[in-house]
Amino acid sequence: MIPKALVSASIKPFILSIVSEGETYGYEIIQRVKYLTDGQMTWTTSTLYPVLHSLQNDGLLESSWRDVGSGPRRKYYRLTAKGEQALQREQSQWLHIHRALMKLWHPGLAPSTDA
């Protein structure tokens, strides 16, 4: 399992990246993360929703409700322009770390920073 600290650190880029693929909802995000990490990272609702809401409060996401037949409605999330910028920042930061670690672990394979 992936340690809690790493889960917390990566939650924002994960959400922004998944939402950037197209409109989606909480349950789907959790399933997607589970799939992407081969089940190594399983978010609970307590992990996901507070962050989703806080990203929405910060203006990075926007949401809308839709009826889905019987039962409660479903809330869909979309990336805003501000969210797009935030995602780019996240990407660049994570890639930096990724490159640095790759240099250490596989010196031959590491992509060069000016590539």
Added chain:
Amino acid sequence: MHTEAAIAAWRQGLANSPHVTPDDLEELERHLRDDIQRLIGEGHEESEAVQLALREMGDYASAEAAYEGIYWKKAQREGRLRHELNLSISMIRTYFRVAWRTLLKAKGHTAINVAGLAIAIASCLLIFLYIRHERAVDQHHEHLDRIYMVGEQFDGPIYFWTRGALVPALLEESPHLESAARIHPNITWVSSGTERFNEEVLLADSTFFDLFNIDLLLGEADLTRPDGLLISESMAQKYFGRLDVLGKRLEVLFLDMEVVGVYADFPATSTLQGGLLIPFENVDGSDWGRGWSNTNTPSYVLLRDGADPDALRAQIQELVERNTAASNTSYAAQFHLQPFSAYHLDASQEGMIEEGGGFMATLLRVLFAIGLTIVLIAAINFANLSTAKALTRAREIGVRKVMGAHRGQLIGQFLGEALLVSYAAAALGAALALLGLPLFNTLLDTELTITFSDPTPWLLLFGLATVIGVLAGGYPAFVLSQYEPVETLRGRMQHGRQGTRVRSGLVVVQFALSMVLLLGTLVMLRQVDHMKNQDLHFDGDGVMTIGISPHDFEDPEAANARLHTIKQELRRNPRITHTAMSMVAPGQWNDYGFTFHTSGNADQIHAKWTVVDEAFFETYDIDVIAGRSFSTEIASDADAVVVNEAALDRFGWTDHAGQWIKWNTAAEPTPVLGVVEDFHFESLEAAIEPVVFLYGTKEHTNLQILSVKMSAGPVPPVVDAVEEQLASIDPTWPFAYDFADERFEMAYRDLERRSLLIATFAGLAMLVACLGLIGLAAYTTTQRTKEIGVRKVLGASVSGLVVLLSKDIARLVGIAFVIAAPVGYLLMRDWLDGFYYRIDLGASLFIATGILALLIALGTVAYQAIKAARRDPVLSLRSE
């Protein structure tokens, strides 16, 4: 249907949270349903899918916590924070209001909690004030961290009287010193005209002010002029009725001196005390005060910044050895440097430190531990009674939960109740402390105060109440709020076995702590009693002592001659059986020591010395066990000595015959005339020291104590007769007297006071523990009402039922005893080690402690037990 019911129940659990909005709930429910659908799609049974999905949703607590963070952030963003805070405050107010009603409903329970906590808080407050006061002693000097006292150790304690020649030599030679000063505390007579008073004065080097801070009000801090002195504020008022007394003249022991400065009185937290500061030049110029052999001068040094105390210590050692040319070894002095800042706490008695730490440091540690113990006992009561009581409130909790109260609210309510109790207790505790303060001050001979301008005690009070409230109230709050409503409503929570075990464990802890305190108290009281009844090996009954030195008079020779005549004349009084003169009286601290040359020993050996006349041993009924005492008939006795048994031992002699002592290598040997039995010159805390008695003939002017032994009968006529006689030397001389046995009483008074103090707090601790027991017994008997009823109907007797109800308590006391006995034994053995004459820690003390604790505990629960056992079984059975 089953799925819908489960989802509804889950929804209900979260719906109560104030931080989860309906939108949030809808989103989560959709999530749950999606998950259930997927799991069914994957082939799970419906009920199984519901269970799995609910598990994945996680517990309520973490969901609530997660949404709470978001909620506050959002509230802040939307400017709702203020409004929300107001709402929270009104909620807290509601908690307190509900708490208030609940507490009033259970008056007895509340009273026990408040009383116990109040006693604990008051005790803590008083102990805090005392510890703070003692820790502040001598801490007001600017260079405190660099001030050291020079101490000498022979083979016992370290004494802080050293050679008078040391400080001048150090100032000249030592690179480690910034300054140094000799300070001789003395009691001497002072006069501004006709009337004389005896005053505490300090004879100090002019370097005194380099080391110590005084608050100079007028004039100069200057002790360089032999006839210039500084006077304290209160002395100036006493002698001149005003403060601006610069240039005024005072007569101090026949020296005509001028006031050159006025200083504010030394604070109560100063070990240095004196109404006058007099130049050290006025100390006896002989070896007694200025030389290398006598150890009579307290000396203080101020190290340079960064200097190594060890290097200075080594230098002092070398300097003294060089100057005394001590051939050294076994009894040569070892020098020590004692940080002045720690002196007050480390000292065993004035001017002395014994191994194993001082009484003050120990006392403060013990008091701190006692304070903590009492608080712990009270807090345990609080937690125990609250959980016990709250079990009977299980239904209330259930109903509240069903009505929609979520866990946080229940915790809030219980904490509100606990805090209300502890704040009420703090207020009552403060009042108790204020009421008890005068008694406490009398007991400890202090002048502690609680004022509004000093915030620390109030902060302590508030902090203590909050911590106790949160900890003691928190435990029941968290446990109780966890109950499932269904269980509580069915009444299943009433007999939690685990809860009973925890409560029993806590009662055992309480009783073990109380028993340790009880044992400590018994041991201390018995030790004090032992010391008071110890054979002193002298008879001070009816011996009145008067401090009167020939040097108090203008013509010491003439005064001395007159004094000796008076000594003879007094014996004609039919009520007076003996009179004697000596340098110090038994029960007075004798600080005169010397390293003697002795027959049969190559090394110089340290012993105390004092001067007595030929009638001294007889007056005090001290047996001469070998040889003889001094005689006026034999002229050569003027240069002879008598020693005590301890000296015979220390000098390695089997017999006094043919033995001698010498003051220095060049001196003529002084023969030893005889040996007196060991008697207690000083307090019984220390062993009897070796003493060399010199003969004080009538030419000797060092005899300054007149002892007058009277036969049984009224005291005042004898006192009057003595006063009248002494007034004939000089009518202005201030007459004062005391009794030898009273002085010993004085020596024990401190110990007695401390024991009484600890006994008081131990009693309070026991009282608090018993209060808890009363509450718990009431609860237990209520719980067993039905059982008691059934037993009675089946023929159980009242006594049988009382035994049944008391059995549990007796068992807990037993367990507590098993824990307390070894702990108490170790602690008290350590404490007794500080006394040379001490009691044995026999089994009887432990048995007494155990029985006493058991009786107190059973006595406490007996009332409840008897009440319950005598109750009409019909009523008992109807109760549920």
